[in-house]
Amino acid sequence: MTDKGDTHYWGVWHGGKPFSEYLTIKPRFCSEFGFQSFPALEELRPFIDNEAEDFAVKSHQMEFRQRSPTIGNASIMQHIERIFHPPSKGFGSFVYLSQVLQAISIKTAVEHWRRLKPYCMGTLYWQLVRSLHCLPVLPLASISDSCLLVCLVVCLLVVNPISCSRRRMIHGQDHRGARSSTVDDGRCCITLWSASSSPCCCLPSRRMMEGSRLEE
Numbered sequence: 001m002t003d004k005g006d007t008h009y010w011g012v013w014h015g016g017k018p019f020s021e022y023l024t025i026k027p028r029f030c031s032e033f034g035f036q037s038f039p040a041l042e043e044l045r046p047f048i049d050n051e052a053e054d055f056a057v058k059s060h061q062m063e064f065r066q067r068s069p070t071i072g073n074a075s076i077m078q079h080i081e082r083i084f085h086p087p088s089k090g091f092g093s094f095v096y097l098s099q100v101l102q103a104i105s106i107k108t109a110v111e112h113w114r115r116l117k118p119y120c121m122g123t124l125y126w127q128l129v130r131s132l133h134c135l136p137v138l139p140l141a142s143i144s145d146s147c148l149l150v151c152l153v154v155c156l157l158v159v160n161p162i163s164c165s166r167r168r169m170i171h172g173q174d175h176r177g178a179r180s181s182t183v184d185d186g187r188c189c190i191t192l193w194s195a196s197s198s199p200c201c202c203l204p205s206r207r208m209m210e211g212s213r214l215e216e
Contacts (some may be wrong), residue, residue, distance in 0.1 A: 003028065004028060005028065005029070006027070006028065006029040006030065006031040007025075007027035007028070007029065007030050007031065008030075008031065008032040008033065009022075009025055009027065009030055009032070009033045009109075010032075010033060010034075011025070012033075012035065012105060012109075013033075013034060013035050013036065013068075013071070013075070013105075013140075014068075014071060016071065016075055016078065018079075018082060019079075019083075019104060019105055019108045019109075020108075022105075022108050022109040022112055023108070023112050023167075025109075025112075026116060026119065026120065027113065027120055028119065028120060028121065029120065029121055029122045029123070030109070030113055030120070030122075030123045030124070031122075031123075031124045032124060032125075032126050033109060033123070033125055033126065034105075034106070034125050034126035034127065034140045035101070035102045035105035035106065035140065036068065036072070036075075036076065036098075036102065036138055036139065036140045037076070037095075037098040037099045037101065037102035037138075037139070037140075037150075037151065038076075038094070038095040038098045038099065038138055039095075039138070039139060040095065041055070041091075041092055041095060047061070047065070048061055049061070055090075055091040055092075056091055057073050057076075057077060057091070057094060058073065062138075065137045065138055066137070066138050067137045067138070072138070073138075076098050076101065077094075079101055079105075080094070080097050080098070080101055083101065083104065084097055084101075096150075099150040099151060100150050102142070102150070102151045103150045103151040103153070103154035103155070104154075106125050106142075106151055106154070106155055106158070107154050107155070107158050109123065109125075110123050110125070110155070110158045110159065111158060111163075111165035111193075111195075112165075114158075114163065114165070114195040114197075115165065115193045115195060117195060117197075125142075125155070126140050127139075127140055127141050127142075128141060128142060128143060128152075142155060161196065161197050161198035162194070162195070162196045162197075162198055163194070163195050163196075164192060164193065164194050164195075165192075165193050165195070166190055166191060166192050166193065167190070167191045167193070
């Protein structure tokens with residue numbers, strides 16, 4: 001990463017790297033990064049002919065509306081399987097998990113870059129709004145027409161002027177991006193951080209507390 005200017009980082013979405021890769025990126029200002037999710041089912045229905053056939057990850061309609069054809073839907077499923085168990089309750093469960101996944105992706109990056117303050121002084125994620133009526137595709141947005149995705153709700157908490165975050169380490173490795181069932185039962189260290197962008201409390205990010213315990 002450069003130590004001057006802004007950075008665009010797409011190693012997670014376009015590169016297929018786990019979310020923990022964000023924690024290795026140290027930009028001065030990240031002006032573009034993001035992760036895709038599926039819009040709500042009610043927003044897909046106007047563009048779908050046959051729900052029984054089209055409401056499936058690998059259906060022609062879902063692939064046609066995927067504007068990242070080389071990674072797209074397969075990448076979302078890959079990341080879901082890294083963190084969660086594969087959805088077993090139909091397409092609606094997959095849609096919801098894709099939105100939760102997008103929120104985790106943005107949250108992981110923004111919290112990390114806020115912890116780097118004052119070295120990193122800002123982030124912009126791609127993107128806030130996408131209208132499906134203008135371009136009915138699977139969005140990188142956190143607002144789709146009148147529908148608020150899970151990502152926006154989480155982002156409103158993460159970008160609070162004063163926020164707290166944590167890093168959880170297993171055997172010295174950050175476990176973010178790994179399903180909890182795949183983490184070894186071993187020594188766990190949790191570090192809490194505070195970050196402030198409030199003019200009343202304009203402090204650099206700092207480590208608040210560090211502790212360890214033998215089981216999670």
